[in-house]
Amino acid sequence: MLGKTQSFAREFNNHLVLEALEKKPMSATELSSCFHLSNATLSSVLKSLTSMGLIEPVGLDSVSGSGRKRVQYALSSQFGTILVVDFGSEKYHARLYDLPGNILFEEENPLERYDVAHIEPIVASIQKGISNIEMPVRYTVLCLPGLVSTQSGELQFSSRFDSALFSPKNKLQNLFSEAFSCPVKLENDTKIMMSGELAQGRFEGVNSGLLAFVDYGIGGAFEFQGSCFRGGRGYSGEIGRVLISGSNGEVTNLDDAASIRALKDQIQAKTGERPHTKEIVERFHHGDAFIRDLVLISAEKLGEGLRLIHSVMDLERIVVSGRVSLFGEEYLARVQQSFGEGPRICYGASYEDALFYGAKKLGLSYLWNNVPKSSPAKEE
Numbered sequence: 186m187l188g189k190t191q192s193f194a195r196e197f198n199n200h201l202v203l204e205a206l207e208k209k210p211m212s213a214t215e216l217s218s219c220f221h222l223s224n225a226t227l228s229s230v231l232k233s234l235t236s237m238g239l240i241e242p243v244g245l246d247s248v249s250g251s252g253r254k255r256v257q258y259a260l261s262s263q264f265g266t267i268l269v270v271d272f273g274s275e276k277y278h279a280r281l282y283d284l285p286g287n288i289l290f291e292e293e294n295p296l297e298r299y300d301v302a303h304i305e306p307i308v309a310s311i312q313k314g315i316s317n318i319e320m321p322v323r324y325t326v327l328c329l330p331g332l333v334s335t336q337s338g339e340l341q342f343s344s345r346f347d348s349a350l351f352s353p354k355n356k357l358q359n360l361f362s363e364a365f366s367c368p369v370k371l372e373n374d375t376k377i378m379m380s381g382e383l384a385q386g387r388f389e390g391v392n393s394g395l396l397a398f399v400d401y402g403i404g405g406a407f408e409f410q411g412s413c414f415r416g417g418r419g420y421s422g423e424i425g426r427v428l429i430s431g432s433n434g435e436v437t438n439l440d441d442a443a444s445i446r447a448l449k450d451q452i453q454a455k456t457g458e459r460p461h462t463k464e465i466v467e468r469f470h471h472g473d474a475f476i477r478d479l480v481l482i483s484a485e486k487l488g489e490g491l492r493l494i495h496s497v498m499d500l501e502r503i504v505v506s507g508r509v510s511l512f513g514e515e516y517l518a519r520v521q522q523s524f525g526e527g528p529r530i531c532y533g534a535s536y537e538d539a540l541f542y543g544a545k546k547l548g549l550s551y552l553w554n555n556v557p558k559s560s561p562a563k564e565e
Contacts, residue, residue: 196556198222198230203239203260203553207286207546210243210259231258237556238264239284260284265323267548268311268365271374271540272299272329274345274401274445275462278537279311281318282545284552290315300347304357308364322365324551326544327357328374330402335419340371344402370547374398374540375422378506379406379413381543382533391501395494396533397424399487400507403440407498427490432482439490443483445508451479466511484509484516488523488530495527504533 201220205211211219217227234240241261245254262283270279273296281290292314296303315322331343340346340357350357358369375398388394394408403425407414415421425440432442441447445462453459455475460468468476491503503524509516510532521530533539 195230195233198226199234199556200553202227202230202234203549203556206240206258206260207549210257212255212257214255216258234556239552239556262287263320265321266315266318267545267552268315268322268325268361268367269541269544269548270307270311270325270327270361271537271544272296272327272345273374274330277307279307279314280541281315281322282548283320284549286545289318298347299343299345299350301349301360304350304360308360312364322367324367324548325361325365325369326377326548327361327369327371328377328540328544329357329371330374330404332420332423333371333373335415338371341420368551370551372544372547373404373406373419373422375404375406376413376415377543377547378533378536378539379408379543380546381539381541382504382506383408383411383413384542384546385534385539387504387533388502393498393500394502394504395424395491395498395500396504396506397487397491398507398536399443399445399505399509400536401444401446403444403487405494408502424490424494427493429486429489429493432486439486442486443490448479448483452476462508462511466508469512480512480516481519484512484519485523488520488525491520491530492524492527495524500528502528503530505530506533506536506539508536510535 202216205216205219213227213231216222217224231240238261240258241263242256243259244257262285264284266289267282268279269282270277275295276293277296278293279291280288283289292311329340329343330345332341333339334341340351358371362369375396378398379396382388382396388408388411391408392410396406396408398404405422405424407422425438425444427439428436429439429442431437448465449459452465465476469480494500495503505517505520517530517532524530
């Protein structure tokens, strides 16, 4: 029993130090002060993590007011890498990080179809792009629009992915795990974004919040007491299915009334054109009356849907993310006006900032939870 307790304490202390070093390099003195660890315990932890290759000394720093020098420790830049691939609505975006968070490789290209024939060349392109990086890929995070089961870790449904990517032979995670010889994590893009927003303090001091991702489609992620609430199977947050009144009084869902896809559908129905999102944004800001009317009506519909969600969830904070943020403060003010009294609605971090931060954090958490068991030096 004592052995198990000591093992748990070692693992817990390892986590404390590793998570602290995610933020910045720190000296043993700073770490000891943060966590109130004895010098012997901290020395044992630092020695163990250094021997595993997870951390490394990165130089000396002067203590204020004295001439003494102290060694600074940081996450190792040589231990391995974390690969993050975001399958967005119109493109894929891949980044390779080292543990300190430096981007070693980045690639993004349009993606027209989500099927095996288009995904396999992406895997090959990433392989070629990182072939000159000698460190192994330790973990891969794939971010995608769809339902990912917390029980199986597999993609259960996505309207944008071909069914062949669900089959045993061509499962999305298999294509990447075989290529990079590492564990692969699938995660819903909005929940990954929520992880990034939480890590950066967007919901600090809030017990009940919502991140509404309004882009080609509409999804959401709920915050509850500082964590992302996933529901029984991981499917929570599908706010695009909330029923509201349509522009002609009919019953519709939020996704069909307020998403960028819905905007494009409306423009196409009336003009025969289907402009890119960038063009819609430019025309909105240049005063195109037709576009402005459609965009601001969609903002009202978003506010209506968010009000219904708030009436059920009693939200303290609502953060809107996605490319609708490109419409600026006028769009957000119309959402708030339609929503009415209640929590202030604000924009979040940019889609890519929140998503990649959250995905990198997820990768680091996996590594910390799978630190090799070791027998660090005994306390003196």
